[in-house]
Amino acid sequence: MKTDFQFSNLLGTVYSRGNLLFTPDGTCLLSPVGNRVSVFDLVNSKSYTLPFAHRRNIARLALNPRGNLLLSVDEDGQAILTNVPRRITLYHFSFKSEVHALAFAPSGRHFAVAIGRQIEVWHTPSTPDVADGDLEFAPFVRHRVYTGHFDNVQSIEWSSDSRFFLSASRDLTARIWSLDAEEGFISTTLGGHRQRVLGAWFSKDQETIYTVSKDGALFVWKYMLRPETPPDAAGDDDNMQWRIADRHYFMQNNAHVTCAAFHPESNLLVTGFSNGIFSIYELPEFSQIQNLSISQNDIDYVAINKTGEWLAFGASKLGQLLVWEWQSESYILKQQGHFDSMNAIAYSPDSQRIITAADDGKIKVWDVNSGFCIVTFTEHISGVTACEFAKRGNVLFTASLDGSVRAWDLIRYRNFRTFTAPWRLSFSSLAVDPSGEVVCAGSIDSFDIHIWSVQTGQLLDRLAGHEGPVSSLSFAPDGGTLVSGSWDHTVRLWNIFARTQTSEPLQLMADVLCVAFRPDSKQIAVTTLDGQLTFWSVSEATQQGGVDARRDVSGGRKLSDRRTAANVAGTKSFTTVKYSADGTCVLAGGSSKYICLYDVQSGVLAKKFTVSVNLSLDGTQEFLNSKLLTEAGPRGLIDDQGEASDLEDRIDRTLPGSQRGDAAARRTRPEVRVPAVAFSPTGRAFCAASTEGLLIYSLDTLFQFDPFDLDITVTPATTLETLAQKEYLKALVMAFRLNERNLIRRVYEAVPIQDIALVVKDIPIVYLGRLLRFVAVQADESPHLEFNLMWIEAMLGKHGRWMKDNRGAMEAELRSVEKAVRRIQAELTRLADENIYRIEYLLAQPVEENTKQLALDFGDSDANGMVEHKDEAMGEDDDDGEWMGLD
Incomplete structure (x- = not known):
């Protein structure tokens, strides 16, 4: 089995904190998700996550006007420069302090950074596709430092000609700065607000400035004469100054402004409030266009796309991300992640959907291809602990701490069965019979296993035998055996369809945390609290192998730990384990930052995946920094909440004795862990x-250059030359060697239909798997239906026997083809x-009369000739419709 899985996408979270960005064409939205950046394609309804990861949560994003350079800065001021179209990291840089605002100039030559009270302007790095030179050795060159504010700068906005920029600060003022020294220009301070200024913007003609403060005040500034200036000195610039021309106020009862954005071309001002309401105003008249509620909590950020049609809102409290088209009053995007920790996940049988269940009581269905949540179920009133698909059909089963097990129809998206026990129990584990007729659940309150009929919803039986809470359940894929793991140090095998429901106990040395069946139903994997991963034969009830995984899973020291990461007991066991599709490997995860992939037969650790390097999470560091240790x-x-400058930040709203905390709060450090794989x-x-x-890890990473058997003569140019000479097989092999997807598709689609069988017949076996996988992808994406099916038919016809003999190596490719054909x-x-x-x-209509009438309608006098011509094309005896190929 291949083990080179690469990170491909991040689902389950759409927005955490930071600023949102529209691309220059306005079709894509960039959202910071923890220490990564997700890109939402709003036109094609797809999303993907850029491959780089910061060491802390991202604080600010900025995109250059061309849209090819992304500058992202984390909470420590560490910046990463990324080429967005190629998804390649170009440069790492440190601003050495926290960054509060970041903006590129419209010219694209400079960008401004707000670092504390100072503003630094830097030259934009050039890229190789720019005419003025190659990529610099040191791309970040500082142009100038601007000082004058007395508190942190909150926002920076450039003028349209890139000569000036505005800064808004917490010191209740906004300032006008010039990029370079201008004759007669003096940096101007715009004061008068009573609370911190959230934003300042130029109008399109740059004759007006708008400033918005937290208390809901909008000031309109114009360049006017000083009040004491005599009339005869009106033409002198020394007597002109920026003054408040008008004042407006947002009348939101007890709510304050949390974010604002202005679109100069359409004079639209959008403001978000702390009560979840946003308002759209048209300036300078200050006429309200819309006033809508989109959340119950603060709106953290708002962005407007280039045309001014779409508005993007981010709310970190519940992880909401919305894109609103204000003219048609419709949602373009409406997504929300789980606002509590996920407990269980499950793949659908066709691999197209992933189910997530969390402590917030919600069950979300995610589309793998688009990356979007397509439906959310909220019927459970407590945390959902387990979820599992029926092997056939679109039926999902979930277990919850609210004492219910529910069955969901994923075609009509409804809950059609609810299973309960005679008394209320908190169900923690779940198993579904492969036939879909029986569902079993285990509880942490009772030591029995409850069995229900899916058809009737009635409780059929209770399996007694365990002496501790049942932690895990799993049905054999052939449906003959149920395996259960418990805290009583035993694993039991049940034959629930036999006349006598006896169980075979397997004794272990510690509490059982998770059990899993191999796809052939002959072996089970068991993880225990002492860090052991053992494999047992189902038929003989004997141990076949084992792995001491304590050293593999252990990793990461929390701030409150008194011991080193190697000696902490809480992270030394796997809490979840799953077999691969071919049964040769197992994947395991636990309360640490590592996911381990083991080979079952040898017990060797094949690969170790690091889930996160985010220092904003607890448990990602092996060693703590002694410099951060105080008295x-x-x-x-250290809780510095009482030292916050704003009243609402000083108020502590957490419940007394709460251990979990609020995952969206700034002062909370969530722990890194992997509850399910x-x-x-x-x-x-x-x-x-x-x-x-x-997190999704895949073997199909499209943007990775992975050449195969390459030599100096194989280039895209020589491949196209070979294709032009009609040497289709050679050109296809050269394209596979380069492994450039667009090139492979071009050669693939250029092969004539009559030559497909010949190309497939002579293709080397080493390229057969790649070709089969590529054709399966094309069958999903391209519109050439018959063309793709002819390729599939030719490959299965010419190499079917070899594929059957080497099924282990080709199983994944054959599954992909089967999925595409289905x-x-x-x-x-x-x-x-x-x-x-x-x-x-249409077939029942009389052909001759209709054709005559059609000819007369078009003014053709020779209607009979048209009928005769039609009869020649169709044949005289084709009245039964056989000419259309119908039976």
């Missing part, structure tokens, strides 16, 4: 539920079902 303890644990049924990917979200079959069936009556109606 009062670790600096990260799941392998894709195709074997090409796996996902892991972590503190930061749902999707095509389903779509064609649906299309035929929708149009069958229309086709029957």
Whole structure:
């Protein structure tokens, strides 16, 4: 089995904190998610996560006017410069302090950074595709430092000609700065607000300045004569100054302004408030256009795209991200992640959806291809602890601490069955019979296993035998055996469909945390609290192998730990384990930052994946920095909430004795852990539920250059020359060697239909898996339906016996092809079902009379000639519709 899985996407979280960005064309939205950046394509309804990761949560993002350079800065001032189209990290840089605002000039030559009370302007690094030179050795060159504010600068806005910029600060003022020294220009301070200024903007003609403060005041500034100036000195610039021309106020009862954005071309001002309401105003008349509520908590940031049609809102309290089209009053994007930790995940049988269940009581269905949440179920009133798909059909089962097990129809998106026990129990584990007829659940309150009928919803039986809470359940894929793990140090095998429901106990040395069946139903994997991962034979009830995983899973020291990471007991066991699709490997995760992939037969650690390097999370460091240790303890644990400058930040709203805390609060340090992992049924990917979200690791990383068997003569140019000479097989092999997807598609689509069988017949076996995988992807993406099916038919016809003999190496590719063919079959069936009556109606019409009438309508005097011509094309005896290929 291949183990080179690479991070491909981050789901489950859409916005955490920071600023939102629209791309220059206005079609994509960039959102900071923890220490990563997610890109939402609003036109094609897809999302992806850029591959780089910061060492702390991202505080600010900025995109140059061309849209190809992204500058992201984390909470420590560490910056990463990224090429967005290529998704490549270009440069790392440190601003050495926290950055509060970041903005590129419209010219693209400079960008301004607010570092505390100072503003620094830097030259924008050039890229190789710019005409004025190659990429510099030291791309970050500082142009100038601007000082004058007395508190942190909150926002920076440039003028349209890039000669001036405005800064808004917490010191209740805004200032006008010039990029370079201008003759007669003096830096101007705009004062008068009673609370901190959130934003300042130029109008389109740069004759007016608008400033908005936290208390809901909007000041309109104009360049006017001083009040004491005599009339005869009106033309002198020394007598002109920026003055308040008008004042407006947002009348929101007890709410204050949390964010604001201005669009100069359309004179739209959008403000977000602490009560979850946003308002749209047209300036300079200050006429309100819309006033809507989108959240119950603060709106943290608002952004407007280039055309002024779409507004993006981010609310970190509940992890909400919305894109609103204000003219049509409709949502373009409405997403929300889990606002509490995820407990369980499950892949759908077709690998197209992932289910996540969390402590917030919500169950979310995520589309793997688009990266969006397509439906959310909220019927559970307490944390959801387990979820599992039925092997056939679109039925999902979930177990919750509210004492219910629910069955969900994922076609109609409804809860059609609810299973409960005679008395209220908190269910913690779940297993579904492969036939979908029986569902079992275990509880932390009772030591029995409850069994229900899915058809009737009735409780069929209770399996007694365990002497401790049942922590994990799993059905054998062949449906014959149920395995249960408990805190009583035993694993029991149950044959629930036999006349006598006896159980075979397997004795272990510690509490059982998780059990999993191998796909062939012959082996189970068991993880225990002492860090052991053991493998047991189901038929013989004997141990076949084991791994001491304490050293592998251990990692990361929390700030409150008194011992080193190597000696902390809490992270030394796996809490979840899953077999791969072919059963040769197991994937395991626990309360640490590592996911381990083991080979089952040898017990060797094949690969170790690091979930997060984010220092904003607790447990990502192996060793703590002694410089951060003070007399009062670790600096990260000192509560400085009472020293905040704003009243609402000083108020402590946490519940007394609360251990978990608010994951969106600034003073909380969530712990890194992996509560659940799941392998894709195709074997090409796996996902892991972590503190930061749902991480997807895949073998199909499209933006990775991975040449295969390459030599100096194989280039894109020589490949196209070979294709022009009609040497299709050679050109296809050269394209596979380069592994450039666009080049492979170009050669693939250029092969004539009559030559497909010859190309497939002579293709080397080493490229067969790559070709099969590529054709499966094309069958999903390209519109050439018959062309792709002819390739699949040729490959299965020419190499079917070899694929059968080497099924282990080709299983993932064959699953992908099967999935593509099933999707095509389903779509064609649906299309035929929708149009069958229309086709029957058309065939039932008398052809000759209709054609004569059609000819007369068009003014053709020779209608009989048209009928004869039609009869020649169709044949005289084709009245039953056989000419259309219909039975």
